[in-house]
Amino acid sequence: xxxxxxxxxxxxxxxxxxxxxxxxxxxxxxxxxxxxxxxxxxxxxxxxxxxxxxxxxxxxxxxxxxxxxxxxxxxxxxxxxxxxxxxxxxxxxxxxxxxxxxxxxxxxxxxxxxxxxxxxxxxxxxxxxxxxxxxxxxxxxxxxxxxxxxxxxxxxxxxxxxxxxxxxxxxxxxxxxxxxxxxxxxxxxxxxxxxxxxxxxxxxxxxxxxxxxxxxxxxxxxxxxxxxxxxxxxxxxxxxxxxxxxxxxxxxxxxxxxxxxxxxxxxxxxxxxxxxxxxxxxxxxxxxxxxxxxxxxxxxxxxxxxxxxxxxxxxxxxxxxxxxxxxxxxxxxxxxxxxxxxxxxxxxxxxxxxxxxxxxxxxxxxxxxxxxxxxxxxxxxxxxxxxxxxxxxxxxxxxxxxxxxxxxxxxxxxxxxxxxxxxxxxxxxxxxxxxxxxxxxxxxxxxxxxxxxxxxxxxxxxxxxxxxxxxxxxxxxxxxxxxxxxxxxxxxxxxxxxxxxxxxxxxxxxxxxxxxxxxxxxxxxxxxxxxxxxxxxxxxxxxxxxxxxxxxxxxxxxxxxxxxxxxxxxxxxxxxxxxxxxxxxxxxxxxxxxxxxxxxxxxxxxxxxxxxxxxxxxxxxxxxxxxxxxxxxxxxxxxxxxxxxxxxxxxxxxxxxxxxxxxxxxxxxxxxxxxxxxxxxxxxxxxxxx
Ligand code: GLA
Numbered sequence: 001x002x003x004x005x006x007x008x009x010x011x012x013x014x015x016x017x018x019x020x021x022x023x024x025x026x027x028x029x030x031x032x033x034x035x036x037x038x039x040x041x042x043x044x045x046x047x048x049x050x051x052x053x054x055x056x057x058x059x060x061x062x063x064x065x066x067x068x069x070x071x072x073x074x075x076x077x078x079x080x081x082x083x084x085x086x087x088x089x090x091x092x093x094x095x096x097x098x099x100x101x102x103x104x105x106x107x108x109x110x111x112x113x114x115x116x117x118x119x120x121x122x123x124x125x126x127x128x129x130x131x132x133x134x135x136x137x138x139x140x141x142x143x144x145x146x147x148x149x150x151x152x153x154x155x156x157x158x159x160x161x162x163x164x165x166x167x168x169x170x171x172x173x174x175x176x177x178x179x180x181x182x183x184x185x186x187x188x189x190x191x192x193x194x195x196x197x198x199x200x201x202x203x204x205x206x207x208x209x210x211x212x213x214x215x216x217x218x219x220x221x222x223x224x225x226x227x228x229x230x231x232x233x234x235x236x237x238x239x240x241x242x243x244x245x246x247x248x249x250x251x252x253x254x255x256x257x258x259x260x261x262x263x264x265x266x267x268x269x270x271x272x273x274x275x276x277x278x279x280x281x282x283x284x285x286x287x288x289x290x291x292x293x294x295x296x297x298x299x300x301x302x303x304x305x306x307x308x309x310x311x312x313x314x315x316x317x318x319x320x321x322x323x324x325x326x327x328x329x330x331x332x333x334x335x336x337x338x339x340x341x342x343x344x345x346x347x348x349x350x351x352x353x354x355x356x357x358x359x360x361x362x363x364x365x366x367x368x369x370x371x372x373x374x375x376x377x378x379x380x381x382x383x384x385x386x387x388x389x390x391x392x393x394x395x396x397x398x399x400x401x402x403x404x405x406x407x408x409x410x411x412x413x414x415x416x417x418x419x420x421x422x423x424x425x426x427x428x429x430x431x432x433x434x435x436x437x438x439x440x441x442x443x444x445x446x447x448x449x450x451x452x453x454x455x456x457x458x459x460x461x462x463x464x465x466x467x468x469x470x471x472x473x474x475x476x477x478x479x480x481x482x483x484x485x486x487x488x489x490x491x492x493x494x495x496x497x498x499x500x501x502x503x504x505x506x507x508x509x510x511x512x513x514x515x516x517x518x519x520x521x522x523x524x525x526x527x528x529x530x531x532x533x534x535x536x537x538x539x540x541x542x543x544x545x546x547x548x549x550x551x552x553x554x555x556x557x558x559x560x561x562x563x564x565x566x567x568x569x570x571x572x573x574x575x576x577x578x579x580x581x582x583x584x585x586x587x588x589x590x591x592x593x594x595x596x597x598x599x600x601x602x603x604x605x606x607x608x609x610x611x612x613x614x615x616x617x618x619x620x621x622x623x624x625x626x627x628x629x630x631x632x633x634x635x636x637x638x639x640x641x642x643x644x645x646x647x648x649x650x651x652x653x654x655x656x657x658x659x660x661x662x663x664x665x666x667x668x669x670x671x672x673x674x675x676x677x678x679x680x681x682x683x684x685x686x687x688x689x690x
Contacts, residue, residue, distance in 0.1 A: 032169035035104055036407035038356060040400050041068030041364030042382060043328060046094040047078040048371045054094065056387065057368065058101040064382070064393060065400015069098050070327065070364060073108025073178045074140065076157060077115035086160045092168075099170035106327075107161060107171055109256055111154040112178035113140040118153055125150035127184035130230065135182075139375070144184040145252045146192055154252075159259035166264030173269035175327065176256045179296065180249050180272065181280050185228055189248075194223045196244045210513040211236035235433060235514040239482075242429055246282035250289065257289055273327040274319075276312035277443050279432075282425040283319055284464045293319035296328035296366070297355065301337035303344065304351050306634045306651050307451040311462065313358035314450075315423060318463040323359045323414055328366035332380035332392045340378065342392075346681035349395050349402075350649050353683045357636025357647035359415040365396065402668050402685075409645050409667045409687045413638035417461040418622045419453055420472040421446060424465050426482040430510050437538035437556050442479050448603065449478045449504060452613035458625035458635045469494040474620035478504030484512040488524035495528060498594035500620040503529075505557050505601050506536070521559070522599060529597050530565025530590045536601075537581060544575025545586050545602055549611035552604065554586065559601030561585040571615075574602070587612070596620075627661040633678065639690070646686045650678035664688050 127144040135142035201207035269291040369383040508522025517523030521533035542553035572587040589598040625637035632652025664686035
C-alpha cells in the first residue's frame with residue numbers, strides 16, 4: 001500500500017475513532033476551547049421543548065453568534081420528578097448539544113421554583129407572607145429561604161447537579177437560584193431572628209439600651225417577645241431584621257455553594273443574578289462568598305437612561321470590585337411594565353455596548369423563545385412562537401459578530417476609576433424608613449451625584465464605605481446616614497492620607513444600631529470637618545442657593561451648616577426661604593493636610609450640581625478617562641496590560657462627530673481613526689496601546 005494512502009487510511013480511522021469516542025461520550029468529554037473575552041448569551045429552556053427541536057434552536061443561536069446559554073434555573077420538576085429520583089440525562093444531552101454548536105452553558109440551580117410534590121409533602125417549605133398567609137404552588141419564589149427542610153432539598157438537587165456537571169468542560173459556571181427576593185414571616189423564622197439577635201447583642205439589657213426600648217414601653221424581658229417589624233417600627237429592630245434577612249440569604253446560598261464548590265472545577269465560577277438597585281438584602285453580605293457578580297438589567301417602560309443604568313452597572317461591579325456579567329437583559333421589551341414598549345431599533349445594540357463599557361464581560365438575553373404557555377407569553381424574545389427569528393434577531397446577530405471581532409481587544413481589560421461613590425444598604429434603609437420628605441429617594445440622591453461626576457471623570461466606582469479607598473482621588477458619600485465607628489475611621493484615614501471626601505446631605509446621622517449619633521451630623525467626623533449640621537429641614541418647595549458653584553435652587557432637603565473651625569470655608573449659602581436658613585451655609589469644606597473634607601447639606605439642582613462636580617474633580621486632580629465629547633455621548637474606558645479600549649455611544653437625539661484625543665484603532669470597523677461619526681445609537685470601540 002503506498003505510504004500516502006496508508007497514512008490517509010490510518011488517519012481516517014484515527015479521526016473516525018476519535019469522533020466515535022467523542023460521539024459516544026458526548027461532546028462534554030472533549031476539550032472545550034477557552035471562551036472569548038466577550039460573550040453573547042441567552043436564557044434557554046430546553047425542558048420546555050421536544051428534544052427534536054433543540055438542534056434548530058442551537059443552530060439559530062450559533063448563526064447569531066450566541067456563545068452561552070443559561071439553562072436549568074426553573075427546571076426542578078424535570079430534574080427531580082419525584083423525591084430522590086434525579087433525571088439529569090436530558091440536561092447532559094442539552095449541554096453537549098450546545099457544545100457541538102460552540103455554545104457554553106451556565107447552569108442555574110432550580111431552587112427558585114420547587115416542584116409541587118415537594119411543597120405538598122413538606123408544606124413548611126412554603127413561605128408565609130406578612131399577612132400570615134402561606135404561599136401556594138403555581139408561581140415561583142414560593143419557598144421559605146430559612147426553612148431547614150427546604151435547604152436540605154435544595155442542597156440535594158444542587159449536589160446532584162454539581163456531581164454530574166462540575167467537570168463538564170462546556171459548563172462555564174453556576175448561577176445559584178434566581179433573583180433572591182421573597183422572605184418568610186413564619187414562627188420558626190421569627191425564632192431564628194430572635195436567636196440571631198441574641199448572638200449579636202448578647203444580653204437583653206444591651207439590646208434594650210441600643211434600641212432605646214424605654215421608648216413606648218418597648219423593653220424586652222425575654223428574647224421570644226421580640227417581633228419582626230418591616231417598614232415601620234423601632235429603627236434598631238428594623239435594621240436588625242434586614243441584617244438577619246441578608247445573613248439568611250447568605251447562609252441559604254452557602255448551603256448550595258458548599259456542595260457545588262467541592263464537586264466542580266475551580267475554573268467554574270459561582271454567581272447569582274441580582275436586580276440592580278433592589279434593596280431587599282445587603283448585597284455586600286451575600287456577594288462576599290461568590291466568584292462573580294451578575295445582574296438582570298431591564299429597562300422596563302421607556303428607554304435606556306445611561307446614567308441610571310450606568311450607576312446600576314457600577315454598583316454591581318462594586319460587589320466584587322471586578323468585571324461582572326449581565327445575566328439577563330431585555331430583547332426589545334418586557335411584559336411586566338405599565339407600557340411594555342420595545343427599545344428602538346439600534347438601542348438594544350447600544351445598550352449591550354454600554355454594558356461592556358461599564359465592565360460587563362457577558363450580555364445575555366432573556367429569553368430565547370417564549371414558552372407556549374406560562375406567565376410570560378408576552379415577554380420579548382429572539383424567536384417567535386413559530387420558532388423563527390423576530391426582527392430583533394438581526395441586531396443580535398450583528399452584536400454576535402462584533403463581540404467576536406472585539407474580543408481580542410477586550411481580553412484582560414477592566415474598568416479603573418479615580419472617583420468612588422460610597423453606597424450603603426444600611427443608610428438607604430435608614431432613610432427609606434424615615435424619609436421625612438416623602439419625595440426623598442436615597443437612590444436618586446446617589447444618582448444626582450453620580451450623573452455629573454461620571455460625565456466629567458468618565459468612570460466611577462460604586463463601593464461600600466468599608467472598601468479600601470487609598471486608590472481614589474475623590475470619594476463621595478451621598479446620604480451616608482448610618483456611620484459606624486469603623487466606617488468613620490476608614491473615611492478619616494482616607495482624608496488624613498491626602499484624599500478628598502465629600503459627604504452628601506443626611507450623612508453621619510445614625511450609628512451602627514440606627515440610633516441617632518449623640519453629636520450633630522456628621523457625628524464622628526465633625527471635628528475633621530470643623531463644622532456641623534445645626535438643623536435639617538424638609539422643603540415644601542425649592543429654595544434659592546448661591547455661592548462658588550453659581551446661583552440656583554435646592555429642593556426636598558436643606559441642612560443648615562455651621563463652620564466652627566477657622567480653616568473651614570463656606571462654599572454655598574441659602575437664599576431667602578423660611579427665615580432659619582436665610583443666608584446660612586449650605587456647603588462647607590476644610591483642608592486637612594494634603595486631604596480635604598467637604599459637606600453638602602442641600603439637594604442641589606442639576607446646574608449647580610454640575611458645577612459642584614467640576615469643583616470636586618478639579619480640587620481633587622481627577623482627569624477624564626478619555627477627553628471632551630459632545631453632550632449625550634457616553635464614554636467608557638477599559639484598561640488592559642497593553643492597551644486601553646474606549647466605548648463611545650451616541651445616546652443623544654442627533655448624529656455626532658467625536659474628535660479623538662489621539663489616533664486610535666477602530667475595533668469594530670478598520671484602520672486608525674482621528675475622529676468617528678456616530679449616528680443616533682451609534683457605537684465606536686477604539687483601542688490604543690498603553
Ligand atoms: C427576571 C427573571 C426571569 C424573567 C425576567 C422577565 O429577571 O429572572 O426569569 O422572569 O425577569 O423580565
